[in-house]
Amino acid sequence: MEKFEVHILGCGSALPTTRHFPTSQVVNLRDKLFMIDCGEGTQVQFRRSKLKFSRLNHIFISHLHGDHCFGLPGLISTFSMLGRTAELCIHAHRDIEVYLNPILDYFCQHLPYKVTLIPFETKKPELIYEDRSLTITTIPLNHRMPCCGFLFEEKAERNHIIRDMVDFYQVPISQINRIKNGEDYVTPEGEVIPNSRLTHSANPPRRYAYCSDTIYYEKIVEQIKGVDLLFHEATFAQNELARAKQTYHTTARQAAQIALAANVKKLLIGHFSARYENDSIFLQEATEIFPKCELAKEGLRIDI
Structure with missing residues (x-):
């Protein structure tokens, strides 16, 4: 089968810790790299992953909270120092222009390559990328600001x-x-x-769903039904359910309930709050509901 991998660069939440980097992942489909979110330190983690910078041409930002996008300026600058010439496309909510354009104008006036900002809306599913082997569609989520996940769907091969x-x-x-x-x-x-x-018959097409920051949101179930791998945020344990509701986040148990309702093949949880010294509590709570669950951790690679 062709390569379809998910690399975890960071799986922490907003408050930095020495245990986790802020959120970032790379999807490797047939040696094309697609980055999802870009928190602080992402470029360092990218180096550690041994993935090739030159194969990354598209970055998808779920929402404009800092732990999901503060790594962009540094990454863009590093690409410049490496002599990049290929266009870099950044897909995000339209407010990405308010955040990133002033930084590009001040620090990156003479980039040797083009940075293209491609806005999308977050209220309904929208096809935002397509090539001959892949489509990427937004998954509307329910957070404190416009936010969406991303559904990576391999196109069906011919017989x-x-x-x-x-x-x-x-x-x-x-x-x-x-x-x-x-x-x-x-x-x-x-x-x-x-x-x-x-x-x-060819192998059935594979699907990966990334669900970033959101309150428990059953509306996503239909769109992600049966995916091969679901990443779902699990910021809190169940003892902080009230805090999860207040901040529009999800507990590990709730993430597992979504996975169960959607009949996914495997669940990966992350975006862990800094208040927990041991991530095992998340896995314990999730597997009580959905046994086929794994904790995200920096350096983890999952083959789909």
């Missing part, structure tokens, strides 16, 4: 040719693409060879 059968029936090269697209083959004598005899 795979069974080479021995194609050779046996002497299928012309001109017919191969049509057969890959599901058509039967008709021999010169008029015999219909079923497509199922000439091909086998």
Whole structure:
């Protein structure tokens, strides 16, 4: 199968600690890199991950709280010092221009590459990126400011040719693409060879859902149903449920309830509050509801 990885660069929340970096992840799909959020220290973590800076062309910012975007100026500046020439696209709520343009105007007046800010809305799902193998769609969330997650969906591959059968029936090269697209083959004598005899199904497309800061929000369940991997914030343990509601965040137990309702294959939780010295409390509470759960941690790589 083609590469589809999630790399955790940071999984802490707003208050910095010595245990966790602020939120950032990189999705690696077929050696194309897509960054999700960019808190302080992201570029350092990027270095540690051994991922190639040159393969990152798109950054997706869930919302404009500092722990999700304060790493952008440093990363942009570092790219300049490395001699980058390829365009860098930053996808975020339209207020990204209010935050980032003054910084670019003051510190980055002579960048050797173009930084393009691509705004999106957060009130309804919106397709914000597409190439021949991937789509990325926003997942509207419920936070104290405009905020969304992101749904990465691999496009379905065409059927795979069974080479021995194609050779046996002497299928012309001109017919191969049509057969890959599901058509039967008709021999010169008029015999219909079923497509199922000439091909086998490709692997089912994989999906990754990233759900950033949000209060417990059941409306996302339908959109993320059945994903291969769900990252969901779990800022607090259940003993801080009132605090979670007040700050529009989620507990680990609530994240697990979302995963269970959406019938996802695996849950990854993160965005841990600095008040907890031991993250095991999050895993304990989540696995009571949804056993297929893992804690995010810096340096973790998950293959989808």
